[in-house]
Amino acid sequence: MIVEKKRHIAKTISYRLISTLIGFAVMLVVTGSIKAGAAFSVAELLWKPIQYYFHERIWYRWIKYGLKDKSSQ
Numbered sequence: 001m002i003v004e005k006k007r008h009i010a011k012t013i014s015y016r017l018i019s020t021l022i023g024f025a026v027m028l029v030v031t032g033s034i035k036a037g038a039a040f041s042v043a044e045l046l047w048k049p050i051q052y053y054f055h056e057r058i059w060y061r062w063i064k065y066g067l068k069d070k071s072s073q
Contacts, residue, residue, distance in 0.1 A: 008056045016049045 020041050027037035 003060065008053060008060070011051045012049050012056065015052060016045060019048065020045045 021045050022035045024041040027040040028034060031037065
């Protein structure tokens, strides 16, 4: 099976949208401020996709934990 990089990018985007909404909601509840929730969400939205993408690529390329060779099935 070939996994294209665009799959990792799509997963990154969907993960970030969900995470950003949750982060906004948590900050809104904790602070009661839409501004604080929005500021946190923007900062998180900019940084974390980069972090997640490289984390995903490192796991895909170098970490073989939990993978089975097709010939051993």
